[in-house]
Amino acid sequence: MKLLLTAIITATTSFAQAPQKIAFDADTEFLKLNYQMNLGEVLGVAVNSKGTVLVLNHPGSATTGPIYGNATTQLLEFDSNGKFVRELGKGVYGLGYAHSVRYDRYDNLWVVDKGTHAVMKFNPAGLITLNLGRRPEGPDEPEYYSFRKIAQNPPQHRDGYFNGPTDVAWDADDNIYISDGYGNSRIAKMDKHGNWIKSWGSRGKAEGQFNTPHSIAIDRQGNVYVADRGNDRIQVFDTNGNHLRNIMQNLPYDKKRHPTLGDIPANAPDETAAWALCITNTNPQYLYSIDNEPGRLYKFSLPDGKLIGYLGESGRDVGQFNWPHGLACPSENTIFVADMNNWRVQKLTLHPGSQQAAVRTSR
DSSP states (O other), rough: OOEEOOOOOOOSOOOOTTEEEEEEEEEEEEOOOOOOOOOOOOEEEEEEOOOOEEEEEEEEEBOOSSSSOOBBBEEEOOTTTTEEEEEEETTTTTSSSSEEEEETTTTOEEEEEETEEEEEEEEESEEEEEEEEOOOOOEEEEEGGGGHHHHHOOOOTTOOOSSSSEEEEEEEEOEEEEEEOOSSHHHHHHEEEEEEEEEEOSSEEEEEEESSSEEEEEEETEEEEEEEETEEEEEEETTTOEEEEEOOOOOOOOOSOOSSSSOOTTOOOOOOOOOOOEEEESOOEEEEEESSSOOOOOEETTTOOOOOEEOOBBSSSSOBBSSEEEEEEEEEEEEEEEEGGTTTEEEEETTTOOOOOOOOOOO
């Protein structure tokens, strides 16, 4: 089903003073799947310079092994029209329970695997050319999944090792930044060869501390944006790890509306948790962020981080989201959403400035 969703924009005296509600189309049929290609939980989506779409899928045919959730990672590549091309990474040692996928500016594919504590670089031919971190040996206990144990006795940081990493980004010099993530709650920085430079951050609520740094992105000015999910904020740093400011997603929302999973406490704040980030390669650049509840996509101007628009809500219909876990934004108004618990990818086409009333069409 393809559903056209548009919305009346909130009247404001100045575009800069209040965010717009952005009209958009949502397409769940962009990927040309057949009955043998049902998706499982879709944790990530990435788009390269040629429009190739890479989907990080976790299907139901898990292998056995000591990794939490077993080894379920599947990397599916589609062309710019959504036609299936190939599957990557079959039998790769570092793939267990991958958390995110990104393309760098050279169209290398990077896969961050929280199950194996590894970050892998695939060249455009699909061959691994760099591995960062090390997969635990079979008998090792995956302690990073015992969150109570982590809170009581946080793991010690070790250069070159990761503990439940979540995402990857690069600066203008191709230095590598990894949000390291569920266990270590820090940001790791390496040069383009994978040589360790530094790390910053620890578990906590203070500025420069993290509670599950879940996604990371870097703009052309070298600002590092970290989705500090457990602290309901986006923290901004320079490339040396100096804290610059916070960005908050603090629009009011209907807390009486039941979410897709769980419930909303009656005293829940308006600040919501950033689950995924992406930055457009446009001029100027824009930052997009998405939360799991109330299920909204937010558009920020850069580098000031001003909220200028938003769209969406949680749910299971087309144009709604159920634990959205990954974003790709190949242009300002084209956004791909890894709609995790709806087991799909949605392609959004935004229509900022539209004054149309709400319209629905389907086919």
